[in-house]
Amino acid sequence: MSRSVLISGAGIGGSTLAYWLGRNGFEVTVVERATGQRSSGNPIDVRGPALGVVEEMGILPELRKAATGVGRLTFVDAAGRRKASVATSDSSGDAPGAEFELSRTELARILLGAARDHADIRWGESISGITPGASNVAVTFRNSAPQTFDYVIGADGLHSNVRRLVFGEEREFVRHIGMYVATLPVQRAYGDPDEVVMYNTPGRSISVHPAGGKPLAALMFRSPAVPGYDYRALDQHKRLVLEAFEGRTGSFGEVLDQVRAAEDIYFDAVSRVRLPRWSKGRVALLGDAGSSLSLFGDGSSLAIAGAHTLAAELSSNPDDPDTALRRYEQRHRTLTTPKQRMFRPAAALIVPGSRLGIRLRDTAVRLMPGV
Template sequence: MTSRTVLISGAGIAGQTLAHWLSRHGLRPTVVERAGTQRSSGSPVDVRGRAVEVAERMGIMLKLREASTDVTDLRFVNASGKRVGRVNVRAVRRASGSREVEIPRGDLAAILHEASRDHAEFLYGDSIATLSQDEHGVDVTFTHAAPRRFDLVIGADGLHSQVRRLAFGPESGFVRHMGMYVATTSLDTPADNQRDVVLHNTPGRLVSVHPSRGRALAFFVFRSPAVPGFDHRDSSQHKRLLTEAFAGGGWQVPELLGRVRAADDLFFDSVSQVRLDHWSHGRVALLGDAASCVSLFGDGSTLAMAGADTLAAALAATPGDHRSAFRHYEAAHRELVGPKQRGIGRAAALIVPATRPGILARDLGSRLWPLAAAGGWLGQRLPGAGNATGREIVHARSTSPTT
């Protein structure tokens, strides 16, 4: 029997992990990516939980650890740069029994590409223009490539998914603004301290510098209602909004805003969640942020890898029955996604407190987080022994909002 053909839109974390596992299960994946090359930038992200197990089975865990960042501490500073709080990241990880790694997103994507490139077809610099499905397959037209027919199409193309728009409807029906905007840009110079992530808060604002393996990264978050006429592709608008939000800030804010105004690689977007009643429509399904973006604080890369593995296994287990496979994938993966989507309020309160008393309480409480993490680890084994609230901020630091 001819192997099933699967078109994956998006060569990010979710798309490349899926391509690897589909090939391993005997399917024929093709990956189409709008960008002309592999993305090499992006905030550090965590590979933790289920994703560690997925990476180990892919045989890439050693490479991930070799490429991991060397961060040992989160350091909170006031407007004059004086330390007002600290989290020992290594102590938190030891206390919680974590095997996670933090790795620059570009490095994670490159390692996943190395694992999948010889087993999938990649079409860079192109995108899906139209989808037309029937009982037996999906006819796809591309912006540049010739039209083709596939057995299945998977949208792994992020928060602003083209596949979701074509198969499910306008973005406005599924994307929910969570009251914040986020921006990142490379500083092209090393951080002063290669071990510390430095964070500075004012009410409803966060500015952070992450060492990110030798090339520091500036990270901004600010609370704001949805901006009328916001366009995630308009860099001039983004620079204006960021400059207005952080005007008059202390610490290194004026210098960092100067870098923003000169940047040609600024990432800026709404902190959003994606919620759909169903992640599949006929022979088209969604994966990663396209299906269930869990916002800035929700382990997007970890969930992307876990979801890709679950989807590939479901398709392999039910050959010729994609509807059943999509149902099993969705039911299993929603169990991981649901708690993350519900937990944004607590995570946001820790990383971007809305008030000065909230900032003070967070800074004072930071010294207790390793102990709270140990309680969370114990609570997983002894019901009622504790919770993992102290770990939230470690996994909410400078992470990419998309996968």
């Protein structure tokens, strides 16, 4: 007998899970609040356990073809002169088992393409209510008729709707850790085709990634939690970015003009998500919804690996949710827990908090072997 699964979120984790569950004989429905894929979002690495997963899916060649080819991060002064540079990865990404980088948009597109033949994907739809039961989960939707499913999985990100409906309010599990980030497409790159160029002022970082000919800017700044912050309010996001960076852009001044004109900006607080359990009955969380350390935590690779583990455990124990979801969590926490400790060293490299911190960072990078 086929088992039915509802996945909230058609992003990286949700698409990967939809592929594997559908391939393993589950009836899969995916709902996604957005009406289509967005164009913003920082480039990300595919590495570690995610490499084996995408290879088994048969999409590794397509992902490598979409790789940015970027392998170096260069720090510049206000005039755009190079101060220090550090290798970020093997820019070729062609060796077997080698990690590689591509845009979040491309990764999501390719994973979703693989999932389409294995799932019913509903754009512009979201969950309005979840009632867990002993043998199934009753779900109501914003725009369609209620249904019941054997399992419901929240793969809906940092601001997970499933987590809110079943586990509790966001404030119980999500902690702002002192930084905000914005990304958006821009008109030109500032360095070589294999190079990200970054300029820092104390507590701020502005960079442009060439992204394979589709340049992306990232603007990060340290800040306490903003009162009244709304992660969906584009006008507020623009205001916060402009206030943080006006007069502090060095040679990247035109990026702020593009912020003002942008119709789509990815903007959010850098946050840590921690829950004592990732499941309740037949409802579970995947990816950032359950274990985010946004921006610095290899979230996309972990979401791919976690989706594969979750699908394997549900497939092995389809009628035993306690065993399946407990084993999924035990296995996957061994990957996510160490990553949640990496925020401070990563933040010190990318967004030093003082002029002294910037000088020390640049000096340390120049002294690194092979730089």
